[in-house]
Amino acid sequence: MSSEQKHHPFGPSVMRRRELCPASMRLEEGLPSQTSPDAERGTLIHARVAEMIAEGSAETPSKIEGVTEDINELASMCYDYFLSVTGDRTLPEKYETERRLQYLIGGQVFYFGTADVLILTQYEDGKQSGILIDWKTGYKSVEPAQDNIQGAAYALAAMQEFNLAECEVHFYNPTLREESSYKFKDRGALENHIIGIYNTTQKADIQPVPGDEQCRYCKAFQQATCPAVKKELEVIADTATKIEGGIAKLPDDRLVEFYQKAKIVAKLEGVAEAEIKRRCEESGVCGSYRIKETSGGFEITNIPAAFELADKLTDKEFLDCCKLSESQLKKAWAKSQKEAGRYATQKEAEAAFQQFFAGLRIPKPPKKALVMKEDTKALN
Numbered sequence: 001m002s003s004e005q006k007h008h009p010f011g012p013s014v015m016r017r018r019e020l021c022p023a024s025m026r027l028e029e030g031l032p033s034q035t036s037p038d039a040e041r042g043t044l045i046h047a048r049v050a051e052m053i054a055e056g057s058a059e060t061p062s063k064i065e066g067v068t069e070d071i072n073e074l075a076s077m078c079y080d081y082f083l084s085v086t087g088d089r090t091l092p093e094k095y096e097t098e099r100r101l102q103y104l105i106g107g108q109v110f111y112f113g114t115a116d117v118l119i120l121t122q123y124e125d126g127k128q129s130g131i132l133i134d135w136k137t138g139y140k141s142v143e144p145a146q147d148n149i150q151g152a153a154y155a156l157a158a159m160q161e162f163n164l165a166e167c168e169v170h171f172y173n174p175t176l177r178e179e180s181s182y183k184f185k186d187r188g189a190l191e192n193h194i195i196g197i198y199n200t201t202q203k204a205d206i207q208p209v210p211g212d213e214q215c216r217y218c219k220a221f222q223q224a225t226c227p228a229v230k231k232e233l234e235v236i237a238d239t240a241t242k243i244e245g246g247i248a249k250l251p252d253d254r255l256v257e258f259y260q261k262a263k264i265v266a267k268l269e270g271v272a273e274a275e276i277k278r279r280c281e282e283s284g285v286c287g288s289y290r291i292k293e294t295s296g297g298f299e300i301t302n303i304p305a306a307f308e309l310a311d312k313l314t315d316k317e318f319l320d321c322c323k324l325s326e327s328q329l330k331k332a333w334a335k336s337q338k339e340a341g342r343y344a345t346q347k348e349a350e351a352a353f354q355q356f357f358a359g360l361r362i363p364k365p366p367k368k369a370l371v372m373k374e375d376t377k378a379l380n
């Protein structure tokens with residue numbers, strides 16, 4: 001494998017797919033990558049967090065094109081998480097963003113990938129400890145850190161490069177407000193596990209195993225070249241015509257099977273729609289479709305300037321037009337309390353925020369998502 005490639009076919013970010021569907025390594029080979037609005041949103045959030053970390057502040061205006069208020073808020077939550085990881089909410093001494101990490105076997109690159117944040121702490125005895133952070137921006141939960149092969153692969157590469165006895169991996173998703181961390185210690189076990197996955201991908205007769213998680217970003221799925229997905233399409237089309245008495249009458253096992261197959265193929269609609277839009281953008285039409293552009297409306301992001309201009313409104317009238325960001329208020333309030341000497345640290349002030357504003361913090365309706373039964377495997 002060449003280390004000149006931008007993305008490694010067995011890199012940490014695709015390793016979960018290789019684990020769940022080893023044939024994906026063969027079936028993705030040579031296929032082009034496709035972007036999507038979600039992927040572009042994720043790229044912007046990552047870039048904005050890296051910019052905040054470089055500036056040492058979440059307040060400096062962004063120079064990145066396309067950063068909206070929402071992106072800024074999500075990135076600011078990541079920045080906040082970054083500060084909280086080291087405990088004292090100050091910039092760590094030694095850190096890098098977008099750090100390429102590679103794992104070598106016999107001096108050859110076995111895989112490489114880019115870690116969002118790498119923090120190294122040097123102890124007096126010369127030893128170092130490592131912390132890796134990976135930002136997740138999607139709408140689905142990822143595996144907890146202790147079972148997460150992507151995090152394990154980054155940790156293994158960092159442990160090798162910096163001769164670390166252990167490496168802590170954090171995942172943080174501002175969209176879902178989910179976090180998970182784990183300290184990996186056993187290099188040998190990680191290496192064996194990862195080599196085991198790689199060896200399975202190399203079996204010539206290995207067959208694709210479709211599933212929601214592994215197919216989601218697979219190029220063989222996006223290009224509709226995977227034979228297993230094509231088969232699922234046929235099954236779902238066939239089953240849909242034969243359901244007797246409707247969905248409500250299906251027994252649990254058939255309902256779950258139908259749901260899982262339908263989930264996979266439903267995503268093809270989005271993939272096909274994105275491709276039709278791309279062709280329309282390129283040449284005006286695609287079959288009977290064309291792009292119809294309608295106004296996206298307007299937004300005012302500069303609230304202080306709007307406040308100045310709206311001088312005939314009372315403060316209350318103006319505030320009634322604004323939407324409050326709970327996380328930004330928490331940060332600003334905690335900062336002011338700390339500066340006023342009421343709390344020793346930002347973290348203490350943030351904890352106090354919850355008490356202080358308790359009467360105003362209305363819980364949002366709980367999110368109800370279907371999840372599979374717990375997988376009990378552990379990587380380390």
Ligand code: SF4
Nearest residue numbers: 021210215218221226
């Ligand atoms: S589309 Fe799904 S089943 Fe097919 S190769 Fe990719 S991950 Fe495997």
